[in-house]
Amino acid sequence: xxxxxxxxxxxxxxxxxxxxxxxxxxxxxxxxxDELSFTDMDLARANLIRDLRDNMGVNHEGxxxxxxxxxxxxxxxxxxxxxxxxxxxxxSSPDL
Amino acid sequence: xxDPYETLxxxxxxxxxxxxxxxxxxxxxxxxxxxxxxxxxxxRFKEVAAANDLLSDAEKRRRFDAGEIDASxxxxxxxxxxxxxxxxxxxxHPYDSQSAYGDFAQGDDLFAELLRRxxxxxxxxxxxxxYYELPVDFLDAVNGATKTITLPQGxxxxxxxxxxxxxxxxxxxxxxxxxxxxxxxxGDALVQIAVKPHRYFTREGDDILLxxxxxxxxxxxxxxxxxxxxxxxxxxxxxxxxxxxxxxxLRAKGVKTRxxxxxxxxxLKVMMPTEAxxxxxxxLADWKxxxxxxxxxxx
Numbered sequence: 001x002x003x004x005x006x007x008x009x010x011x012x013x014x015x016x017x018x019x020x021x022x023x024x025x026x027x028x029x030x031x032x033x034d035e036l037s038f039t040d041m042d043l044a045r046a047n048l049i050r051d052l053r054d055n056m057g058v059n060h061e062g063x064x065x066x067x068x069x070x071x072x073x074x075x076x077x078x079x080x081x082x083x084x085x086x087x088x089x090x091x092s093s094p095d096l
Numbered sequence: 097x098x099d100p101y102e103t104l105x106x107x108x109x110x111x112x113x114x115x116x117x118x119x120x121x122x123x124x125x126x127x128x129x130x131x132x133x134x135x136x137x138x139x140r141f142k143e144v145a146a147a148n149d150l151l152s153d154a155e156k157r158r159r160f161d162a163g164e165i166d167a168s169x170x171x172x173x174x175x176x177x178x179x180x181x182x183x184x185x186x187x188x189h190p191y192d193s194q195s196a197y198g199d200f201a202q203g204d205d206l207f208a209e210l211l212r213r214x215x216x217x218x219x220x221x222x223x224x225x226x227y228y229e230l231p232v233d234f235l236d237a238v239n240g241a242t243k244t245i246t247l248p249q250g251x252x253x254x255x256x257x258x259x260x261x262x263x264x265x266x267x268x269x270x271x272x273x274x275x276x277x278x279x280x281x282x283g284d285a286l287v288q289i290a291v292k293p294h295r296y297f298t299r300e301g302d303d304i305l306l307x308x309x310x311x312x313x314x315x316x317x318x319x320x321x322x323x324x325x326x327x328x329x330x331x332x333x334x335x336x337x338x339x340x341x342x343x344x345x346l347r348a349k350g351v352k353t354r355x356x357x358x359x360x361x362x363x364l365k366v367m368m369p370t371e372a373x374x375x376x377x378x379x380l381a382d383w384k385x386x387x388x389x390x391x392x393x394x395x
Contacts, residue, residue: 028190041183072196074184
């Protein structure tokens with residue numbers, strides 16, 4: 001669990017940018033005792049968003065599209081992994 | 097370490113813009129989060145990122161060109177220790193989206209059933225357990241207490257410390273962990289107790305040990321002396337002719353847990369006066385023991 005101040009520091013973000021990302025729902029932190037609480041996953045996602053924006057030239061409009069497609073891809077990968085595991089007789093599937 | 101110009105596929109005379117363009121093109125192709133199923137992409141991406149770090153910094157590039165540093169000399173720690181894909185492989189997070197296969201889950205075949213089951217499991221997944229460490233005073237650990245932890249992420253947590261809690265023991269506070277990402281129950285808070293040492297009490301199981309200093313006179317003639325216990329002082333009867341190392345037992349003055357109570361074990365320690373005592377010296381000089389008094393006869 002990472003609080004907002006630590007998150008801004010570790011993700012190298014300023015508060016106005018974070019506010020925009022939260023409004024866009026690119027980041028969905030939890031709430032704990034009336035404060036935002038972030039996970040390591042949120043941090044990795046923030047780094048990904050920064051990579052997309054700063055290193056790959058994805059603009060603001062494009063970011064939302066990319067993240068939405070990425071989220072769907074990960075869900076599909078898990079659904080596929082689950083289906084494969086079932087098809088293989090419940091054995092845990094090796095890394096895809 | 098490969099040549100960074102080669103890694104980015106550019107000429108040694110490339111401009112800053114050409115470097116940036118080349119890096120962006122490769123990053124878009126190789127970024128591990130855009131290639132979640134490709135284990136090699138991470139290594140290749142790191143090479144590309146390192147080459148870009150080196151060549152996009154004019155000073156580092158000049159030193160590399162001049163042979164002052166090698167390609168690895170400029171390699172920084174990778175920007176991401178773990179990529180997003182490593183987390184996204186697990187379900188039960190708020191970024192889950194079923195919009196790509198919701199239609200497949202509609203049918204009544206095996207695959208649809210499987211997808212629905214997975215979705216339900218994800219929805220009901222409990223929140224994560226959170227771990228804390230709580231230092232507790234020796235007497236609070238013996239007698240029980242209520243403590244308030246201030247959480248690093250804000251807020252507080254009230255912890256009831258049961259009497260007799262042991263060093264290293266973990267208390268589980270149900271539902272005090274992280275909230276569920278779906279509609280499941282919150283996780284638990286796991287509080288590990290670290291008992292601080294006491295100035296003169298120590299603990300052995302349910303018994304409390306105490307070294308009690310007594311005077312030569314109290315040791316020789318017997319006495320009642322005030323003795324600390326974990327719940328206040330009591331009067332302890334010292335028998336005549338007590339010795340250093342003699343153990344006296346105060347029943348049920350130890351740790352009380354679940355209806356059982358340990359004892360307090362008091363180990364006597366005879367102390368000579370620290371100041372000069374001419375009368376005692378004079379007496380002992382003339383003293384002839386009546387019995388066979390030889391403290392070293394066993395040696």
